Amino acid sequence: MSEVMDYSSRLTDPHSRKFETFSYLPRMTADQIRRQVEFIVSKGWNPAIEHTEPEEATGSFWYMWKLPMFGETNVDQILNEAQLCHNLNPNHHVRLIGYDNYRQSQGASMVIYRAPGFE
Template structure:
């Protein structure tokens, strides 16, 4: 059995994927494709790094109800990141049936955070 590694308290973790290596563009596309295949509605949020543990992030435009294009979702993620360069940007998939979030993960982290 391998030895447990101590968690570095200086490192802030935002969600499950933050414990994995940084997400590649290919992996991001696969996650967006999964979100679409589940018929979840994508939405984009952003916030300052010091407020990232808060429940309230700023909504970037309205949720993209019924959007089926990976390219459009990627384009909106990049536009949000360009407009808010010092902030974290996350993608959410809203599940209409369960009336909750099906997924949520940070796509862009503020540099040095």
């Protein structure tokens, strides 16, 4: 069995905090982000984009970027909105969400852009 690594996340150290599964991995490439958006669209989930200051990332409230993109299936349009949110909030974390209409919950949620200095 491989060795399990301990991540010393602490509330007192914003740089040590982890948000979700992908935050334990290196930053996603543009291609990896695209594949996640394609997955959300393939499931028929409604994409949404949120952002927040790194210090507030562990809270349950993130700022919604516009409204969820109900019924949007154009991957490039979703990626453009995520990039625009990131460009206008460069010091924030930006996350992509896929809302599942049938289960009435999030089917996917991942930070796709991390604030500078939060590797």
